[in-house]
Amino acid sequence: MGKNVVQKILNSHLVSGKLKNGEEIAISIDQTLTQDATGTMAYLQFEAMGIPKVKTKLSVSYVDHNMLQTGFENFDDHLFLQSIAQKYGIYFSKPGNGICHQIHLERFGVPGETLLGSDSHTPTCGGLGMLAIGAGGLDVAIAMAGGPFYITTPKVVFVKLIGTLQPWVTAKDVILEVLRRVTVKGGVGKIFEYGGEGVKTLTVTERATITNMGAELGALTSVFPSDMQTKKYLKMQGRENVWKPLKADSSARYDEIIEIDLSALEPLIARPHSPDNVCKVSEIKGIKVQQVCIGSCTNSSYHDLMIAAAMLKGRKVHPDVSLTVSPGSRQVLEMVTKNGALADMIAAGARIVEVACGPCIGMGQAPPSGGISVRSFNRNFEGRSGTANAQVYLASPETCIATAIHGVVSDPKDFGAPIVIKYPKSFIIDDSMILHPSEKPEEVTVIRGPNIKPLPKKEPMLDTLRGEVLLKVGDNITTDHIMPAGAKVLPLRSNIPAIAEFVFEKVDKEFVKRAKEKGGGFLIGGVNYGQGSSREHAALAPMYLGVKAVIAKSFARIHRANLINFGVLPLTFEDENDYDFFELGDTIELPDIKNKLRSKAGITVQNVTRNKEIKLVHTLSPREIDVLCVGGLLNYQASS
Ligand code: MIC
Numbered sequence: 001m002g003k004n005v006v007q008k009i010l011n012s013h014l015v016s017g018k019l020k021n022g023e024e025i026a027i028s029i030d031q032t033l034t035q036d037a038t039g040t041m042a043y044l045q046f047e048a049m050g051i052p053k054v055k056t057k058l059s060v061s062y063v064d065h066n067m068l069q070t071g072f073e074n075f076d077d078h079l080f081l082q083s084i085a086q087k088y089g090i091y092f093s094k095p096g097n098g099i100c101h102q103i104h105l106e107r108f109g110v111p112g113e114t115l116l117g118s119d120s121h122t123p124t125c126g127g128l129g130m131l132a133i134g135a136g137g138l139d140v141a142i143a144m145a146g147g148p149f150y151i152t153t154p155k156v157v158f159v160k161l162i163g164t165l166q167p168w169v170t171a172k173d174v175i176l177e178v179l180r181r182v183t184v185k186g187g188v189g190k191i192f193e194y195g196g197e198g199v200k201t202l203t204v205t206e207r208a209t210i211t212n213m214g215a216e217l218g219a220l221t222s223v224f225p226s227d228m229q230t231k232k233y234l235k236m237q238g239r240e241n242v243w244k245p246l247k248a249d250s251s252a253r254y255d256e257i258i259e260i261d262l263s264a265l266e267p268l269i270a271r272p273h274s275p276d277n278v279c280k281v282s283e284i285k286g287i288k289v290q291q292v293c294i295g296s297c298t299n300s301s302y303h304d305l306m307i308a309a310a311m312l313k314g315r316k317v318h319p320d321v322s323l324t325v326s327p328g329s330r331q332v333l334e335m336v337t338k339n340g341a342l343a344d345m346i347a348a349g350a351r352i353v354e355v356a357c358g359p360c361i362g363m364g365q366a367p368p369s370g371g372i373s374v375r376s377f378n379r380n381f382e383g384r385s386g387t388a389n390a391q392v393y394l395a396s397p398e399t400c401i402a403t404a405i406h407g408v409v410s411d412p413k414d415f416g417a418p419i420v421i422k423y424p425k426s427f428i429i430d431d432s433m434i435l436h437p438s439e440k441p442e443e444v445t446v447i448r449g450p451n452i453k454p455l456p457k458k459e460p461m462l463d464t465l466r467g468e469v470l471l472k473v474g475d476n477i478t479t480d481h482i483m484p485a486g487a488k489v490l491p492l493r494s495n496i497p498a499i500a501e502f503v504f505e506k507v508d509k510e511f512v513k514r515a516k517e518k519g520g521g522f523l524i525g526g527v528n529y530g531q532g533s534s535r536e537h538a539a540l541a542p543m544y545l546g547v548k549a550v551i552a553k554s555f556a557r558i559h560r561a562n563l564i565n566f567g568v569l570p571l572t573f574e575d576e577n578d579y580d581f582f583e584l585g586d587t588i589e590l591p592d593i594k595n596k597l598r599s600k601a602g603i604t605v606q607n608v609t610r611n612k613e614i615k616l617v618h619t620l621s622p623r624e625i626d627v628l629c630v631g632g633l634l635n636y637q638a639s640s
């Protein structure tokens with residue numbers, strides 16, 4: 001039987017298990033990436049494993065998130081990351097070089113290989129034909145130590161693209177259309193493989209916009225074939241030597257098929273506060289906006305910035321709008337600087353922000369209170385922008401710039417004649433901000449400022465878990481709700497005791513106090529609990545506060561894995577309606593839980609306060625149960 005692209009890559013990396021839907025498999029990891037906000041923890045964990053050098057083909061550590069440096073913490077972290085990279089055989093991309101996903105696509109991605117990254121948008125490199133997966137830092141640390149990565153064999157969804165994008169319709173609109181159809185929870189347990197005639201018409205950076213924002217589907221990853229477009233892109237990056245063709249066999253089978261006619265798409269926009277709350281731009285045009293932001297790992301390629309500049313050339317940003325532009329990489333910034341496009345943006349009134357994640361993660365440029373911000377980014381979760389009551393919309397750079405000029409949400413189709421961006425023969429290649437590992441690692445001392453605190457430890461699981469419901473939340477709770485980011489909290493990523501003070505800050509200000517007073521307890525969640533980022537702090541900090549288990553209607557993949565990695569039990573209701581039987585402050589008990597997890601006997605939770613017994617289920621593999629019982633993956637690794 002013919003194979004699809006996903007099966008081909010999985011097969012060539014299979015370490016254990018069988019490719020059978022729903023079964024756990026282990027795959028080998030060729031490359032890893034980390035960014036600073038998750039990287040410090042990942043490297044502390046790697047260090048704890050006592051391995052002298054990474055065992056991957058390539059590991060890269062990026063600094064792109066924590067760059068405001070309002071105190072010593074960020075720079076401390078950067079120095080820690082730089083020194084640890086030098087010592088352990090890791091490449092280090094300095095702050096200012098660009099956003100991890102964009103640089104990885106430009107300088108390191110290899111078709112057909114696997115990439116594991118401690119950031120949920122790692123699937124960006126799927127645009128190059130890589131199987132690129134986001135995970136918690138501890139999983140990445142294990143991959144750096146040569147361990148495999150465990151996944152449940154995913155379903156493969158074939159996204160068949162036909163036709164060609166019409167003027168002013170972009171790759172962003174393709175992924176917004178997929179999100180509209182599939183929703184933020186529809187991708188769980190699936191990989192989205194793109195194919196069909198329409199694929200040929202999309203450049204690698206357009207493909208990368210699609211695979212990047214595929215993270216918002218809750219999918220394991222998204223992938224494109226590797227074809228002549230891939231070759232062309234790699235050639236422009238001076239890396240044609242790593243190209244190889246990769247496509248699905250003609251008789252390949254898929255679990256589901258979605259067909260999208262590119263010719264029929266229109267400019268789309270995601271309304272507050274979810275990336276799947278999508279409608280046509282034309283349906284909401286005219287809404288007054290205060291801010292427009294171009295950038296992020298989704299849309300800050302050369303093409304994205306060039307089109308923004310071409311639209312702005314000779315025009316002015318609307319007097320009531322603040323337009324920010326944060327280029328995705330130094331390569332792009334240097335190119336638009338040299339060819340004059342940057343000057344066109346500056347002349348139009350754009351505010352040029354540093355090459356970094358910046359406003360996407362609330363590191364500066366928070367909108368005004370109740371303000372409307374239209375962004376070329378990938379997430380518009382409530383409060384993520386740094387302003388609790390801001391209304392954030394997500395759209396293509398074309399829609400964003402038309403909006404910035406007119407001061408109201410505007411359909412780029414009304415803008416005028418289509419603009420064609422010409423590419424240079426090659427990009428500017430200068431890897432001088434990527435530092436090589438030291439040739440004398442034994443002479444490198446790891447620099448540890450006072451912000452770098454040791455990892456908290458977790459004891460093995462008790463036979464019976466008992467405690468109070470510390471919080472009950474609704475559906476689609478994001479990791480931004482659980483463990484907020486932004487300029488105040490992000491610098492504390494290497495310091496769990498300090499960052500734990502902010503857990504659920506935006507949901508319930510009393511949560512931390514309560515968790516401490518009660519000596520820990522339980523969380524009750526709705527559907528898709530923990531969607532969004534890969535930040536393991538959303539598991540680690542609650543664990544530090546004594547959270548023993550989360551009982552939810554369903555979980556997002558990365559967060560579920562992070563909970564297990566830190567010894568917090570993720571359980572689901574057998575009947576979702578039983579969610580209603582739990583209230584804040586109820587005392588609950590999971591009796592004889594270790595045995596029950598191991599045996600096939602059903603699990604029940606006793607709501608002692610309400611004198612009710614409720615049936616629960618789990619999807620834990622035997623390995624995951626062992627991990628949980630010993631108190632998490634670090635203990636498990638140490639004991640095996
Ligand atoms: C995000 O977009 O939310 C982040 C910040 O890049 C996160 C990682 C993090 O929280 O450090 C992600 O997507 O994984």
Ligand code: SF4
Pocket residue numbers: 065099119121296297298356357360361378
């Ligand atoms: Fe950075 Fe935003 Fe991309 Fe996350 S989504 S990696 S914060 S640019």
